[in-house]
Each structure stands twice: as C-alpha cells, then as structure tokens.
Amino acid sequence: MTVTIIGLGLIGGSLALDLKARRFADRVIGVDNSPQHRDQALERGLVDEVMTLHTGIQEADLIVLAIPVDAIKELLPLVLDYVTHQTVTDLGSSKSEIIESVSAHPKRGNYVPSHPMAGTEFSGPAAAVNGLFAKKVGIICDMAESNPKALEMVTNMYMAVNMRLVFMSAREHDHHAAYVSHISHLTSFALALTVLDKERNEKNIFNLASGGFDSTVRLAASSASMWVPVFSQNKNNVVEVISTYIEKMTAFKEAIASGDAKQVENLILEANIIQKTLNQFS
Amino acid sequence: MTVTIIGLGLIGGSLALDLKARRFADRVIGVDNSPQHRDQALERGLVDEVMTLHTGIQEADLIVLAIPVDAIKELLPLVLDYVTHQTVTDLGSSKSEIIESVSAHPKRGNYVPSHPMAGTEFSGPAAAVNGLFAKKVGIICDMAESNPKALEMVTNMYMAVNMRLVFMSAREHDHHAAYVSHISHLTSFALALTVLDKERNEKNIFNLASGGFDSTVRLAASSASMWVPVFSQNKNNVVEVISTYIEKMTAFKEAIASGDAKQVENLILEANIIQKTLNQFS
Numbered sequence: 065m066t067v068t069i070i071g072l073g074l075i076g077g078s079l080a081l082d083l084k085a086r087r088f089a090d091r092v093i094g095v096d097n098s099p100q101h102r103d104q105a106l107e108r109g110l111v112d113e114v115m116t117l118h119t120g121i122q123e124a125d126l127i128v129l130a131i132p133v134d135a136i137k138e139l140l141p142l143v144l145d146y147v148t149h150q151t152v153t154d155l156g157s158s159k160s161e162i163i164e165s166v167s168a169h170p171k172r173g174n175y176v177p178s179h180p181m182a183g184t185e186f187s188g189p190a191a192a193v194n195g196l197f198a199k200k201v202g203i204i205c206d207m208a209e210s211n212p213k214a215l216e217m218v219t220n221m222y223m224a225v226n227m228r229l230v231f232m233s234a235r236e237h238d239h240h241a242a243y244v245s246h247i248s249h250l251t252s253f254a255l256a257l258t259v260l261d262k263e264r265n266e267k268n269i270f271n272l273a274s275g276g277f278d279s280t281v282r283l284a285a286s287s288a289s290m291w292v293p294v295f296s297q298n299k300n301n302v303v304e305v306i307s308t309y310i311e312k313m314t315a316f317k318e319a320i321a322s323g324d325a326k327q328v329e330n331l332i333l334e335a336n337i338i339q340k341t342l343n344q345f346s
Numbered sequence: 347m348t349v350t351i352i353g354l355g356l357i358g359g360s361l362a363l364d365l366k367a368r369r370f371a372d373r374v375i376g377v378d379n380s381p382q383h384r385d386q387a388l389e390r391g392l393v394d395e396v397m398t399l400h401t402g403i404q405e406a407d408l409i410v411l412a413i414p415v416d417a418i419k420e421l422l423p424l425v426l427d428y429v430t431h432q433t434v435t436d437l438g439s440s441k442s443e444i445i446e447s448v449s450a451h452p453k454r455g456n457y458v459p460s461h462p463m464a465g466t467e468f469s470g471p472a473a474a475v476n477g478l479f480a481k482k483v484g485i486i487c488d489m490a491e492s493n494p495k496a497l498e499m500v501t502n503m504y505m506a507v508n509m510r511l512v513f514m515s516a517r518e519h520d521h522h523a524a525y526v527s528h529i530s531h532l533t534s535f536a537l538a539l540t541v542l543d544k545e546r547n548e549k550n551i552f553n554l555a556s557g558g559f560d561s562t563v564r565l566a567a568s569s570a571s572m573w574v575p576v577f578s579q580n581k582n583n584v585v586e587v588i589s590t591y592i593e594k595m596t597a598f599k600e601a602i603a604s605g606d607a608k609q610v611e612n613l614i615l616e617a618n619i620i621q622k623t624l625n626q627f628s
Binding site: 183185243244245247248249250251252253254255256257258259260261262263276277278279280281282283284285286288291292293295296299302303305306307308309310312313314315316317320321323325328329331332333334335336337338339341342 | 465467522525526527529530531532533534535536537538539540541542543544558559560561562563564565566567568569570573574575577578581584585587588589590591592594595596597598599602603605607610611613614615616617618619620621623624
C-alpha cells in the first residue's frame with residue numbers, strides 16, 4: 065500500500081512514521097509546499113520520497129491531508145478532481161465546512177472526513193514522533209457518505225496506529241470538539257496573555273511558574289496557522305463555548321469578590337466532578 | 347534535628363518523606379486533626395510518630411504548618427504562644443494575611459513565612475510522594491522580620507529538599523502568585539464547569555478528551571478546602587487577575603465572532619511568547 069501524505073508537520077510526519085513502523089504502508093510519499101519541510105522529512109526518514117502534489121496523488125492508494133483546515137478546504141476539491149480509485153482522508157480539527165466544500169463532488173464517496181485527537185504544542189517535521197496516536201481517540205464523520213471501500217481503508221489506517229475510533233456526524237463533532245479541545249487551547253492562550261500583560265519582569269514569571277502553571281499554559285505554544293482557521297470554521301460553536309466559559313469565570317469572580325466562601329466552594333466541588341468522570345472511563 | 351509537621355496531607359507528607367530521606371531530620375513527628383490521616387501517615391512511614399499539637403511543639407526544633415491557609419491563620423498565633431527556642435514556618439499559598447496575624451507577636455522572629463511552589467492535583471497522606479519539591483521554586487517572605495537563626499534553619503530545610511529559593515515581600519508574593527498559580531487553578535475549574543455544563547452525555551467527554559484537554563483540566567481536581575481560603579485571603583489580587591483574564595478571553599471571542607482572522611492570529615502569536623520566556627530560563 066502506498067500512502068501519500070500532504071503536509072509533513074507534527075501530525076502528518078508522526079502519521080508517516082507510524083504507518084511505516086506498523087507496516088500499514090510499504091511506501092510513504094510526502095508532499096509539502098515548504099522545501100525545508102521536505103528536506104527535514106527526508107532526512108528524518110519520515111517519508112520514503114517527496115513528490116509534487118499531482119504525482120503524489122497518482123502514485124497513491126491512500127491520500128492523507130495533514131494541513132491547516134483553511135488549506136484543506138481549498139485543496140480537497142482539487143485533490144478529488146484528480147483521483148480515480150484512490151481514497152482520500154483529511155485530519156482537520158473542524159469538519160463541517162470542509163465536508164460542505166465537496167458535498168456535491170462526484171468523487172465525494174472516495175473521501176472519508178476524519179480527526180485524530182492527538183497532538184502536542186509543537187509543530188513541523190522536527191516535532192514528529194512515533195506512537196503519537198496510540199490509545200487516543202480518532203473520529204470519523206458522516207460515514208454514510210463515504211464508499212464502504214474508502215471507509216474500510218481509513219478505518220484500518222487508524223487501527224494500524226492503535227487509535228480508538230468513534231463515529232459521529234460532522235455537526236456533533238464540531239460541537240463536542242469546541243467543548244473539549246478548542247476551548248482548552250483558548251484558555252491556555254488567554255492565560256499566557258494575562259500573565260505576559262502583568263509580569264513585565266520575565267524572571268518573575270519563570271521563578272514562580274510551578275507545575276500547575278506549566279501544564280495549564282503548555283498549549284499556549286500552539287501554532288497560529290493551525291488554530292486561526294479552526295476557530296474561524298467552527299466559529300458558532302467556539303463563540304458559544306467561550307460565552308459559557310466567561311460566565312463560569314465571572315461566577316468565580318463575583319463569589320470571590322463578595323467573600324461568598326460557600327459559593328466558591330460549591331463551584332470548586334462541582335468542577336472536581338470532571339476528574340471522576342474522566343477517570344471512570346479510562 | 348526533630349521536625350514536627352502539622353498537617354499530613356500531600357504537602358506535609360511529601361516534605362516529611364524528603365526530610366528523612368535527605369537526612370535533614372533524624373526524627374519527624376506528625377500532628378493532624380484526622381485520626382485517619384494520622385494512621386495513614388504512620389502506615390506509609392511518612393512520620394516516625396504522631397503526637398498532640400502541644401507535645402509535638404515541645405519536642406521539635408522546627409515546626410512546619412502544612413494546613414490550609416485559613417487554619418494556618420488561626421493556629422499560627424497559638425503555636426507561637428507555645429514556642430521557646432523553636433523555629434516555625436508555614437507552607438501556605440497566600441502570605442500577607444497570615445503574616446499580619448502575628449505581626450505584633452513577641453515570638454514573630456521565630457517565624458519564617460514560606461511557600462514551596464510544588465504540588466499535584468491530589469490531596470491527603472496517600473498522595474505524598476518523594477522528590478515533590480526538587481528543582482521547584484520555594485519562596486521566603488519578609489526575611490528581615492525573622493531571626494537569622496530561624497531563617498537559616500528554614501533555608502537549609504528547603505536546600506535539603508533541593509528547592510531553588512527566592513526571597514521577596516509578602517505583598518509581591520501574593521501579587522505574583524495570583525498571576526502564575528491561583529489563576530491557573532481558576533482557569534481549570536472554569537473549564538471543567540464549562541464542559542460539564544454542556545456535555546450531559548459523559549461518554550462524549552471521555553471520548554473526545556485528548557491530550558490537550560487532559561492537561562488543561564488536570565488542576566480542576568484540586569481541593570476546595572485548600573483553595574477556598576487562598577482565594578479569600580488573596581482576594582484583591584485574584585479578582586484583579588480574573589478581570590484581566592476575562593478581558594483576554596473576551597478579545598478572543600470578539601475577534602472570532604467578527605471573523606477578524608488577523609486579530610485572532612495576533613493574539614495567538616502574542617500568547618506564544620510565554621513559552622519562549624519560560625524556556626529561556628529553564
């Protein structure tokens with residue numbers, strides 16, 4: 065099986081590594097706009113060869129788009145124009161707008177929209193690692209719109225990298241993703257901005273940054289080129305979740321400002337439930 | 347050296363383990379209101395013996411208060427009433443109110459206010475671990491108000507558990523701690539409340555909870571009995587930082603809602619700076 069991966073960053077590069085290691089692919093072709101990324105991907109052995117988009121598509125059995133969601137939305141219709149028998153999937157973090165962009169395409173059945181919920185705050189081919197997807201959740205959306213053969217191939221790809229698959233509609237995906245992934249990044253960005261705003265003396269930020277701050281602010285290193293288009297494509301859900309989040313933070317502010325210790329305690333005890341919920345299923 | 351630790355939870359228990367392991371203490375006495383905590387601390391070998399408060403103080407060279415900050419504020423004056431030659435320190439996350447409560451005490455010089463910036467989201471003697479403090483930052487406040495002998499003993503205690511010490515005023519401590527520690531916990535609590543509010547179907551929370559969410563929401567398991575009094579004692583700083591945080595989150599909301607991709611990008615690029623700042627000093 066030949067897999068062509070378009071976009072050799074953290075996600076595309078890590079997938080390339082795993083698909084070879086798990087022997088799902090005997091040949092991995094890389095496509096990337098950046099000569100630097102192509103060189104790094106070859107040097108690190110992420111891919112066997114690099115090609116132009118057109119040749120990469122022709123040679124592939126499976127084509128994977130691992131680029132920012134705005135670029136996916138532009139490129140996906142063109143990729144489907146080229147394909148004959150090939151299966152195409154994308155790994156974007158928002159799904160509805162991307163799927164709409166090819167809803168009337170004659171090759172829509174060859175395309176399987178997916179989202180592997182795995183990543184780190186780093187980016188580029190240098191950030192690619194083995195085993196990034198293991199035991200994480202992969203989502204496949206609107207399965208009835210894909211050909212059974214294409215669906216099987218993408219499902220097998222995720223099984224090969226040891227993901228736990230969940231099937232749902234793009235609409236559900238975008239709603240849930242706003243609540244458990246997109247808002248996490250926003251809280252981290254806002255935390256970084258808050259601290260940077262006040263702590264002009266950089267040494268103090270460092271000195272006082274203990275375990276709690278580190279882990280909460282970690283995602284604030286995440287890439288703008290990835291996240292700006294996700295927030296744009298999933299605008300309605302993201303704005304809804306930010307509004308709820310601001311309400312919760314305001315509830316803390318008011319309870320603390322008015323010295324209502326009982327209410328602060330209630331809010332914390334309610335928040336504590338999240339860990340029980342997460343542990344229950346892990 | 348005999349050290350008496352009052353409060354055998356995560357922090358007190360972990361300190362007990364390290365002070366014995368590093369041979370700073372040849373005898374560690376535990377004092378705790380809870381019979382269950384006393385039993386667990388003895389069974390886990392965190393302390394050599396458990397005693398009443400009064401006897402624990404009499405037997406000690408160094409007394410460490412590792413209890414919630416509201417309890418410290420109540421107990422510290424009584425502890426100082428009992429001491430003769432002993433040194434006393436507390437490990438509370440807010441400092442000004444605690445220090446004020448003993449500012450006129452004749453034994454004020456025996457007391458060294460401190461705050462080891464280390465911890466996990468767990469609590470109780472079962473959560474105590476070796477090496478919790480290593481390479482983390484410990485803060486000692488208002489050093490000029492403590493006797494040199496007391497200051498030396500507490501400094502040596504932190505050196506023994508491999509902390510990096512920073513000296514500052516209680517006022518500075520409380521301001522900085524609000525920005526790099528207290529707000530991290532609040533963002534995590536608010537995130538948990540936001541998700542719990544929307545995701546009535548618990549299975550979905552779990553399914554979609556990838557790496558990013560896990561680490562950002564981790565602190566939401568933190569204990570109410572510890573944090574409610576910290577937010578209360580550090581009210582002014584905490585309310586100020588929440589206000590700034592809500593402003594930043596509102597800036598994201600407005601930029602996303604109005605489709606201003608350039609502004610969303612600017613905010614993220616500015617937030618990215620935090621990691622460079624943190625890495626620069628680590």
